[in-house]
Amino acid sequence: MTVRAVLRRVVVGVLETNCWILHAHGDRRALIVDPGDEPGRVLDAVAHLDVVAVLLTHAHFDHVLAVPEVVEALGVPVLAHPADQPVWPHEIATARRTGHWDAGTATADILARDPARLAFAGDTRLWDGVSVPIADGQILQVGPLPVRALHTPGHTPGGLSLAVDSHLLTGDTLFPGGPGLTGPPLSEFAVVIRSVRRLLGFPGATRIHPGHGPDTTVATELPHLDEWIARGW
Template sequence: MGRATSQAGLVIRLERLVVGYLDTNCWIIAPDLPGRPPALIVDPGDDPDYLAAAAASYEVVGVLLTHAHADHVLALTALAESLNAPIIGHPAEREVWAAELDHLKRHGYLDAGTATAGLVANGQAPRPTPGIPLWDGHLDQEITTPTTISLGPLDVQIIPTPGHSPGSLSLYADGHLFTGDTLFPGGPGLTSPDYPLTDFPAIMQSVRTLLTHPPETTIHPGHGPDTTVGTELPYVETWQTRGW
């Protein structure tokens, strides 16, 4: 568990829990308060028992999806049920999830984007874990416009950032951006004519919006290591020119 002082002087608890076949960063975000502080869980990609055990120290007020690609949602239903927590996301992601299930039905494994061929070749074709229920598309709270969720003294801003998927969301909590698969060290997330429902112009607009935050803002992506706004901002036009 990490603790970080926000720009507003609050101390935030941040837990990164790496799960699933694409090493997805699932996040627990909470103010650093005694007892069981209120928390959001972001992107429960797999292993619901592991995530539920990590969440036992918190009063979970919601489980939020940055988007509905399978590597971010496979533990969603089981985790939300075990914690009796509402599911939060953008309704456009139901179409994304339907495409994921269609790929599974047609091919017998899930679409892992550019990693799919390698996983299949290595005998690690991505599939749901038997016995863990799949999401049925239900959302308890639908977010389509900028929204703030309060965790006690900590306000978490939910920002629509379409492009990697039509309903992608990012989160900002004083000094910390949680960008899902919208922004990584080195550029935006995957968009391709071969990857359903992605949109490069849209993701670049989303990236530009995210990079208006102060340079010292830490970016926590959906996979891999952190970066900062100041580190990534000088390269926006390079990404725009290369087209990915």
């Protein structure tokens, strides 16, 4: 019998990050993907479920800020790819130096409109960076639901995507309209394009659920790959 995946999106934080709740239809065991902020809302979303773990597609601030509270409340491990270990320390060091989180190309606009939304408070409770390593191709069993982890670097060195049922959770590797942001020091455009090619090799009907914004499909995005390569971002 086919096990059907159920996905729920909880949009959190200054960058409207998609935190995903994933479980099998008819089963209470669940995985939280990218609890980026607003831990109370994340916990409310899983109040009727038995969470087995928190998984991070990558360790940028807008995907991890709620980790301490969520993990403490639920008593579950954090899963991440080991190649992302340098990312969170770099995020914290940058925020301490500048006084605000780095929101990429959105930083200047947010700081101009409402700087408090990105402000780094020295007394903020932060994730300690401890995680259980997840390898490329590893199957995570969420109740009866098999979830395959894919190492999709480029946006960060240890970027993870998840393949489950007819769905891909792509973090910030792939969005409608192209790959996630790249640039020094911990990301690279050529690498993210290799990851995007891998994701776009899935069947056309596969639904893509990114780390921000609306969903799309493989069939919708695949025809534009050469355009993205030519523009260089």
